[in-house]
Amino acid sequence: MKKIIVQRTIKIIILLAVFAVLFSAVQNILRHKCLYRLDETPETEMWEQLYDLPKDTLDIVFVGSSHVYNGINPVEFYEKTGLKGFDLATSNQDYFTGYHMLKEMFKTQSPKYVVIETYAFHQRPFVDQEYDKNLYYKMSLDDMKLSLNKVGAVREWHKNNNDINVIERLFPVFEYHSRWDELNPADFSDTALRSVELGFAYGTTGDEFITYRGYTNAGTPVECPDLAIEYFDKIVMLCREHGAEIALVTVPDSIIDAGKRLKIGEIADERAIPFIDYNEPSKYESTGLDGDCWRDRSHMNLKGSVLLTDAIVRDFKEAGVIAVKPLDNDRLYLEAGKRIERDTLNRTIPTITDFSTYLDILGNSEDYGVIIAAQGEAFGGLDDALKEKLSAFVPGVDFSDCYGRSFIAVKGLGEDEGILDLGVLSLEGDFDDKTHYEIESVGSFAGSDLEFGSYATIKLNGVDYAENTDGLNFVVYDKSTGEVIDANAFATYAEGAPVIRLRY
Amino acid sequence: MTFNSFAFLGFFAAVMLLYFILPSKSRTILVFVSSLTFYALYNVKVTGFLCIYMILVYAFGILAERSKSKAIFALMVISGLLPLLISKYINFGLSIIDSVVSHISASNASHSVNIIVPLGISYFTFKSIGYITDVYKGKISAERNFITFCAYISFFPEMLAGPIDRTDNLLLQLKEKAGKSFYDLQRGVLLLIWGYFEKMCVADRLGACVDTVYADLYAYSGAAVFVSIAFYSLQIYLDFAGCTHMAMGVAYAMGFRLPQNFSQPYLAVSVQNFWKRWHMSLMGWFKEYVYIPMGGNRKGTIRKYINMMVVFALSGLWHGAGLSFILWGCLNGLLQIGGMIVDPVKEKAYRLFKADTSSEAIKWFKRIGTYILMSCTWVFFRADSVKHALLIFKRAFTGLSLYSLTDGTLYNIGLNEKNMHLLVFFLLIILIYDILREKGFKPIEKILGSHWIFKCIVFLSVLFAVMIFGIYGTAFDASKFIYMQF
Known part of the structure; x- marks a missing residue:
């Protein structure tokens, strides 16, 4: 009898193990790799690259929205400072998402610095504003590995929006299963997305000539939603618990509300966090950014990202926010640099007239x-x-x-x-x-x-x-x-x- | 909480865990508690009603055993039926009254009552009426153990779509001592997954076509409408059979055998034969508790036909409160009676042409004929009204062209090309499965008796087929993800 029970238990364990492997493979194939255009939403690739990083590789992490993954170039940052950076950025990221993404990152990495983009200060988590928040949360969280952190994030999300199906969000295959009839070779590839290196989406298409317009008004401080502040403070606490120093950066946008900037300045001062605003006219000018540095009215192109990153490096050094390290010629960063150069050339050649x-x-x-x-x-x-x-x-x-x-x-x-x-x-x-x-x-x-x-x-x-x-x-x-x-x-x-x- | 919800899967897993942890003797208590929990998860207030109803029927059972008064028995049956009549049919009754009044006077008043229809009321009411009748007739003695009785009436796997159990099956099993069986668990899980396959991969895919055409009849005609009529008869079968298999699977996993509800109905060679294979537990109940007490076939041919018509009209009414359901029931009754009248003529014709009625060709000819007839009757079942049903037939014969079967028209009725091909493939699997069963081969038993690796392969294949190809959850729509640049 005992032998039969042992045999059955072994069979059930084997069955469950095979199921788990197949389930994971099926989920990997069916999940949607690209929620917008192939080269414009780097979330899937970003998560894969983060999970692939050797433990404790990173010195600096840039947290934020598409402004960050288009504007801050970790390879350039590395070449100028020796600090290994990563863009932990997702489309329209708010501080709820940013908090859980940082928690996930801190499981394997221990960066000394965390640079937080200020775009999310005036976004209220869980509430639809200009865009559908749920879609952005899916984009940000679907590819996060299943863990207590992810369960916590999805539960918080569900608590604030009952339409969200917890099981579907923890196991996205239950939503994406209906994609079986639209699968393409990219779904079976490990790297479905290109033009993403260390979270930096350098391959974004479109080059718009943008005339920087600066602040829309002189403004009085525009209050931030309480929930945004609550999650920002959670981020601050989390970073400090992990011994990471924080800095706030506003990535250039062609239009910005001065009132919001004033409020962010107050928040940074209250918490003694360095804050650099590249929308501030003199700062913007110091970057050397010009009309041909933009992909669209609020995102940098590759040229813009190099100039902006150089400016951040310069200002961080001057303000003592970071301490540079000697270049150690890390293969990961050198190869990423080569790929960026090569990929950029690949896309340039067909445009040469x-x-x-x-x-x-x-x-x-x-x-x-x-x-x-x-x-x-x-x-x-x-x-x-x-x-x-x-x-x-x-x-x-x-x-x-x-x-x-x-x-x-x-x-x-x-x-x-x-x-x-x-x-x-x-x-x-x-x-x-x-x-x-x-x-x-x-x-x-x-x-x-x-x-x-x-x-x-x-x-x-x-x-x-x-x-x-x-x-x-x-x-x-x-x-x-x-x-x-x-x-x-x-x-x-x-x-x-x-x-x-x-x-x- | 339906069988194909994540909540049910969680609930079932918890019940099974307790089933294997707790001693065998507590099985009935577990069934009772889990059934009430299942019901409470649906609606707590209605659970209170179910409890009161069970107490009442429990008392009726004891009373029926002691009193042989027909009046008391009739009173108990009417009392038992009353909640069903009120909750399910009161609005139908009021609409008839309104309609009559509007014809007599100029009033256009419309009356309705807002009432919650308790989950599974048709099923537990019929079970209860059967129980009272069996006790009254002395077939069984009244159940004294209240927990066992309640577990029988509220047995959760049967609450959603039956089958309608009889006292000589589940009630006896609940009273028996039973050990836990690994075989039962495997069989139960396999049946459950097979049920999911029937419902989610096939029936719901068929439903997508049917809903598309029925919702916009003026946009479709000819072959598209014919295909949707043909699909609906398959949809209702696989939907219902799928739910029954799920119920049987859940019950099996806990060591209970539920009665068969379907026996390859679309392989029936006549309408009479179809009704011996379709919703067998309901037709069995009507035969036992309505048809036979009314005299059955013992009081002459005419009376027999009347009895049959009553049973079929009631069967239609049981399925839904509406004239189209009654019409559907009556149509089936007429087809049955028509079949009985025509049968001797048909036999003579077969003999005259020396046709071998046992040959497969003749059988398939009859099967196809029965399928077409039944598909036509289902139109009344599916349509919103009699008028709507007639419109469906009209549209089916409008612009009818065989060419439209091959020109891609069928890829525009709710399913794209790939989904339509997949559906045809799945229907072939179902057809093979039914033919095998018809020939006495038992696929599930054969699989369970095979090597464990083969069992695992079958189990995982069906499970993943359901997971990937099933129609469930938030259907992914890439267009929802396209957002404006910000």
């Missing part, structure tokens, strides 16, 4: 493979300077007599190769184990019967990426990821006409 710049950038980088196929008359529009540049780009090919010729070239993928000749040109081979290429080019002088049948083909694994248009057809291949990052053609055919990019 100037042919000369295009050749310069691709010619100076070893990260890309470039495949070129000419179609029709592809050289009539090139002046001597551009021909020279093209010769430098594809060594061994002389473009002095190229009118109407076919042309194919492969650069940066194994041995560089370029052929310029009459007739039908073709080239085939393998870049690596995964990628097979087939290139063909037919210029305008290929033969009288082909004069009107010229074409260009650039096939990778059977897929033709060529723009198939007269001129020089380019395909740019990211060697590290194996992805085609740009496929376009430059209109290089018309003599005397500008060389323009034909696809953006």
Whole structure:
């Protein structure tokens, strides 16, 4: 009898263990990785990156909303101070969320400094204001690991909003299960989101030229909701319990209410917390931020984030808020920096319209493979300077007599190769184990019967990426990821006409 | 608290934990306490009513045993029925009176009573009436143990959708000494999950189509309406069968066997045969306590037909207070009687053409015919009114084209393409399951008798199918997450 009970117990434990593993896997696949645009809501990636950090890595944590994850650049901060930072920021974050996120962070990290963004001072937790709070709470908390902290956060949330289903929030699969019919490859990938490093969402799209308008009025102090203050004080207490020093920062926004700023100043003074407001005109000016540093009217782009971070570093040093450390060349931060640089370039290349710049950038980088196929008359529009540049780009090919010729070239993928000749040109081979290429080019002088049948083909694994248009057809291949990052053609055919990019 | 709620799962887990911790002899007390708790979680005030009702029926039972007066018995039955009649039918009665008055006079007054319908009142009332009748007829002696009696009447797995238990089943089991069985637990859990599958993966998916079409009849016509009519008959079956399997599963886990409520009804070869397989516990109750006392088939053919019509009209009324329900019941009664009249003619025709009535082809022909007939009667059951039902038929024959079965029209009736394909796949599983059972193969028993790893695979597969493909909770809608830039 005892043996049977033991056997049954073991079977039940095995069943429960298999269930738990499958449940976790299913939840991971079905949960919604991106609640808005792929590159604009970094919450999922932020949590994964936080949980992946080795214990006690962080020196400084930046807590706040999208202003923080767009505006404060931890890699830049590290390079300038040696302090390892992380953006513990989520969209429209208020201090209720911030408090529970910090609690979660303190489980594995012990930063010396916590920088709190002031945006949440005038947001009342649990209450819908300009946006639907519940959606933002889902975005912030769904990917937090199941723990007593998460249970506490969800219970507080439920207490303030009975519509919230506690089970669904603790196990989001019960809400997201209906996504089974919209799953895509990203749902099965570990890193569904890109362009997020250390919580910093650098890849946000959109570049708006913003004229900074500063304060809307001189104002009298605008009171903060009691609940916001209550949670802010909880944050202060939590940080102090963990020995972390606190600073308050207002990230630049194109419009800000001076009355709110005054109140925040009072709160900071009462609690003896340093406060720097980058919306204050002189401070804003000191950052060097300009109209081209904005993604939209209230968020920085990558350029803006570098300038703002540099300003924060400078001011924190001056005010004695932080003590810098010698750079220890931490791989995590160096690689994150490289990825930011590379990813930014990946997104820049398809936007370059100037042919000369295009050749310069691709010619100076070893990260890309470039495949070129000419179609029709592809050289009539090139002046001597551009021909020279093209010769430098594809060594061994002389473009002095190229009118109407076919042309194919492969650069940066194994041995560089370029052929310029009459007739039908073709080239085939393998870049690596995964990628097979087939290139063909037919210029305008290929033969009288082909004069009107010229074409260009650039096939990778059977897929033709060529723009198939007269001129020089380019395909740019990211060697590290194996992805085609740009496929376009430059209109290089018309003599005397500008060389323009034909696809953006 | 419905079976497919997280609250119920928590409640069930707690009950099972106590069931395995407490000694076997306290099983009845546990059933009683958990049933009252289940009821109280629904509505505390109504729980008080249930307690008073049980005390009353308990006393009636003892009285029925002692007094053989027909008048007292009738009084007890009427008293037992009164709460059901008042709570469920008073507004229907008032609406009829209003309608009559408005025809006689020019008054357009409308009267209604705001009354809470106690959860499961149809089920526990019928159980109670059956109990009083059985005691009065001397089939059983009145139950003296109040806890056992209350556990029988308020047995929580049966409160939501039956089955309507009889005194010779659950009441006896409650009085028996029973050990705890790991097999019963496994069987119970598997039945429960299977019930979830039927209800949440299939019935509710069918319901999405039916609701879409019925809610906007002028937007749909032809094949779309026909499909929704066909789907509704499957929806009501799988919804009801799913709930019954859940109830049976919960009861099984605690060592109780509940009566079967369905026996592959859509594999019935005639309407008579259908009603032997559909809601068996209710039809059994009507047969035992209405049809037979009225004379059954002992008083001639005409009387038999009248008795049948009464039973079916009452059955319609039991399902809902409305003329369309009564009409639905009467239609089924007429189909039954029609079938009985036509049967000899059909047999002659089969003999004339030397058709082998036992062949599978003939059986499937009859099954499809029965399914079509039953689907037509369900229209009256589902429609808001008789007028609405007639409109459904009218729309079904408007713009009818077979082409619309393949041109994507069916992906616009509440389910997208992937969901529709999944639904068809699930319906095939249900069909195979029912065919296997029809042939005497018992899938659940076979699974339980197999190697434990296979059992685990089946258990987890069905569980995850329910979890992923079930229609429940806050349906995710990506558009809700799209917000304005701030």
